[in-house]
Amino acid sequence: MSGKKNIPSLAECLAAADETKALRVQKNCFNTIPEILKEYFSFSSVFLVADGNTWDAAGKTVETALLDNGIAVAGKYIFPAEPRLHAEYDHIKALVEALGAVPSFKETVPIAIGAGTVNDLGKRAAFEKELPYLCVPTAASVDGYTAFGAAILMDGFKQTLPCTAPRCLVADTDVLAGAPAYLSSSGFGDLASKIIAGADWIISEYAGKAGAVGADPIDQKAWDMTQNGLMDYLERSVTAAKGDGEAVNALFEALGITGLSMQFLKTSRSVSGSEHLFSHVWEMEDLSINGVPVTHGHKVTIGTLAATAFTEIFFADPEGPPPAHKNFRLPTGSERMVEVSGAFKNSRAHDGVVKIALEKLPDEKNARIINDAFRNNWKEIRKRILEQLVPYSELKKLLAGAGCPLIPEDINLNRNYTIATARRAQMMRNKYGILDLAWVTGAFETILSRMEESETYLR
Ligand SMILES: [Zn+2]
Structure with missing residues (x-):
């Protein structure tokens, strides 16, 4: 641009x-x-x-x-x-x-x-x-x-x-x-999540051209509303949880505007991506600390850190995505059904999620077209994604300044469980993003292993 x-x-x-x-x-x-x-x-x-x-x-x-x-x-x-x-x-x-x-x-x-x-x-x-x-x-x-x-x-x-x-x-x-500081820091986390929502939207645009299900083109106006002032708003609102009036005004206005972009677009594409999918899984599990539910924004904050780590690993190599995991092959519909059904077996969301996961399961030909589209445009897509992301270490500093949770344990999760949540997050919605892309390339499990081995991510 x-x-x-x-x-x-x-x-x-x-x-x-x-x-x-x-x-x-x-x-x-x-x-x-x-x-x-x-x-x-x-x-x-x-x-x-x-x-x-x-x-x-x-x-x-x-x-x-x-x-x-x-x-x-x-x-x-x-x-x-x-x-x-x-x-x-x-x-x-x-x-x-x-x-x-x-x-x-x-x-x-x-x-x-x-x-x-x-x-x-x-x-x-x-x-x-x-x-x-x-x-x-x-x-x-x-x-x-x-x-x-x-x-x-x-x-x-x-x-x-x-x-x-x-x-x-x-x-x-x-x-x-x-207002209590935890509420303002929740809002800050919900605002920071728009960084990933934007990265997923970029991915979605390329995937849509390759025929992926649930992939939307970027709407420039909704993009401008949510993304163009985002970093400025985040910087101005860092001290909101400390009771700084100017900062909390900026935070409220920014959150308000992102909601307006949804009204304009009629979907949540502009404001939520894979980071919200992580939080939806924990929401379904009633994630709480001493019986008090963890706020939406705090779940989203850890989701944003996890999704940033995942996206950075996927786009780390200038030459192409990480290698497919040795055990990966595209499942048939019935294999996929068994897998998704097992992952949500005690959940009220079970039937809906199984339906969605099957709807978006690509066949061999679709999967190849999507893979080719990303490999053939790798440099261009990677550049756009890296421009959109706030590098993990900087993001963590920004969130720390705003009083947000920084590691899974801060919201009563453990690290491995948080990483493993990516599997269910990928299954549950028809909203194309990094999790779907990593899955179709076969690199999904490779990325989870790298996240687990990392000395920095989610620590
Ligand atoms: Zn949200």
Whole structure:
């Protein structure tokens, strides 16, 4: 690529997104919520949703700002502060019922005041009542605030339920800066994951031209929104977890913009790649520390380190990919089914994953075309990937500065298990990236062995 990168402004990103109309992050801005409501909603009252912690941190101030401006608060639903709130579907049922009990609820605006979980619960409940809603984020902890869809625990299994993104978001700098440090470092990890999401997208573009399943071409606009300002945003937000207002503003804005790129693209391709696949595996296993679930962003952080190590090893040699493992040969459909079925044998995701793994299994001819495409364009692809990656050692320093977990043990995983997670991560989605590419070249197990032997990766 030549010339200056086009970094779309927040206003341009909002214009590209079709659900969210306004995103404000600044100091003492809750008193602007009344004017935002009047500008973007037609309503007669609001309904506040929070938990005990976020009510204290922001809810009371929001309520005062609303009442002072003559806005009717038709009801509120405050989840207990303890134990930590989970995104369970039963909570949505309760919220939907409470919203339905509001007289003329069609004219009420739900306002979700909280971090990822409160927002996801409020988002889905508002959607079920067909109401546009306003989000007051209390931590820069995920990119999901501006995303459509809500990650909800249903039948003991985390699923993304469809729903519309918030129409408006209003975040106060002091509230974000005052959030627990682990929430800001989670957001930082979720933002850093976009480095790998970009590398996977580059791989996906080449694989798509060679006919691979689940491989998407790069959409330049969504790419520009997510990638072009990324390194600058990461550098500016390193001190977010230390309560630095400027840094947390930058982090929140960057996460918000990546969510807007999803709204524009209508898929998660621009914001999540193989690093999120690692985290999805641990999510399904309810990875916790002393009974407290590890945050999305912290799982993604270790996924980002693992995926960076994997990608660096794959692209290490200027001449071509690592050699195929001695035991590798392309499996038949039934062999693959046995393998994938065994890997997910006690999982609720079993049937879905088996289906996907078979759908994306290339035949001999497809596999050869994909292999040739990468070998024939190796220098060009390798150059693009190495430009996109932040080298492992630098990435680790960046994450360390931001207070993120740095080794698997920090999130209650062990090193070998983390490396082995790559196998299941590769099976579970139709979203082409480095794991699929390494698999089709036969080098997958070679890479895992090299990761295991490494003195630096995941140590
Ligand atoms: Zn994420």
